[in-house]
Amino acid sequence: MAEIVTRFPPSPTGHLHLGGARTALFNWLYARHHQGKFVLRLEDTDRERSKEEYVVSILEALKWLGLDWDEGPYFQSQRIGLYKQYAQRLFEEGKAYYCECPKEVLEEKKKKMLENGQKPKYDKTCRNKNLGPGEGRALRIKAPEFGEIVFEDLLRGKIVFPAEEVDDFVILRSDGTPTYQFAVVIDDITMGITHVIRGDDHISNTPKQLIIYEALGVEPPKFAHIPMVLGPDGTKLSKRHGAKSILEYKEAGFLPNALINYLARLGWGFGDQEYFTVEELIEKFDIKDVNLSPARFDPDKLLAVNAYWIKNSDNRFLLENLKPFLSKKYSLDQFSEEYLLEAIETVKTRGKTLVELAEMMDFYLIEEVIYDPNGAKKFLTPQIAPVLEKVCEDLKTLTLEDKVLEDYFRNLAETHGFKLKDIAQAIRIALTGKTVSPGLFEIIRVLGREKTIYRIKKALAYIFENSF
Structure with missing residues (x-):
């Protein structure tokens, strides 16, 4: 084939x-x-x-x-000479002719045809005048006057147009530029196009293009007109x-x-x-x-x-696509690739766009966390301060694994008489500034021991400053 x-x-x-x-x-x-x-x-x-x-x-x-x-x-625009060569060939072979009908006259004829309920088409005034090229003259192709124009669409099957519905249309304007119908055919011929897949709004263009193929003696490509x-x-x-x-x-x-x-x-x-x-x-x-x-x-x-594709994509692929969004606010050179990849892993199941992912990663990339006012007021309270102090001390030696952290925080809540949720939210605010975020244990693991302790200590300072 x-x-x-x-x-x-x-x-x-x-x-x-x-x-x-x-x-x-x-x-x-x-x-x-x-x-x-x-x-x-x-x-x-x-x-x-x-x-x-x-x-x-x-x-x-x-x-x-x-x-x-x-x-x-x-x-x-760089192929005008090529179109003129093919147009000249059709003229010399008697398959196209020059038309001197002024635009105003053509418009008036079109208007009258419409008024009479007729389909407007050129009346072949110049078809047999044997005119040569000249100022104000356009080149028209000689369309068949009888029969049918038929082609087999790859999607729609046989499509038939009565030949009389197609007039002697212009292929070269009076200024020497090709019309769409002519240029596209010459391009498809010279570029060896075998299949034309295009919108079904082009179906009406196909008979005119088939007439040009026929005039040039070239087998047309296969057509498939897809719905809009x-x-x-x-x-x-x-x-x-x-x-x-x-x-x-x-x-x-x-x-x-x-x-x-x-x-x-x-x-x-x-x-x-x-x-x-x-x-x-x-x-x-x-x-x-x-x-x-x-x-x-x-x-x-x-x-x-x-x-779906954000959730199921490789983290390195996501990082490359995220960089333009993250770089708008942060200098990424200060972070290791491993750190950024781990951060992406914690947010990739939560966002629908890269813009959302970049916003979710915000707290991983900032020096100082800005607290949500309502969240801070509700969870960063003097009552929770002793618990946060205990967490800061214990994190110095605690293994940062999910199961270890989960057991630790459950025991912490029982020992101090708090709900686990309240402790978790206080630490979430301390680490991210937000009341909604990826899993807390994931965040601690990605931020690392030093940064986690630093941020909890900043939250303790915030509690102290705002409790008087």
């Missing part, structure tokens, strides 16, 4: 969002599954709206997601549904593999399996398994998937 080549052709007129990222993912997975090639190109012929900042943003988002490309990025991603309410996905650009998800503390897992499951599945590593997705992905019903974006489900 010939090598499978897919492509992702974003337009740099905005940032990469969920829908585009899913299209890129499906193309990437299909290529990787078949040991084929994945091509990246930027369709940047819209000079007014295309911006360099969006190019940078799209490339960064794809790299962060791990969607590496084998060829490219190609830029359509909708918002939770079934309408077009937008920011009001909580959908952000891919890099905004990165900044919000999502893991790239979690986002990949979630995007893959938007309309695709493999049995009842919910969570996939990237390697599993490559192994099991088949475009024919994509559901024809539109997928709905569920922000709560995305959070749940992210929480």
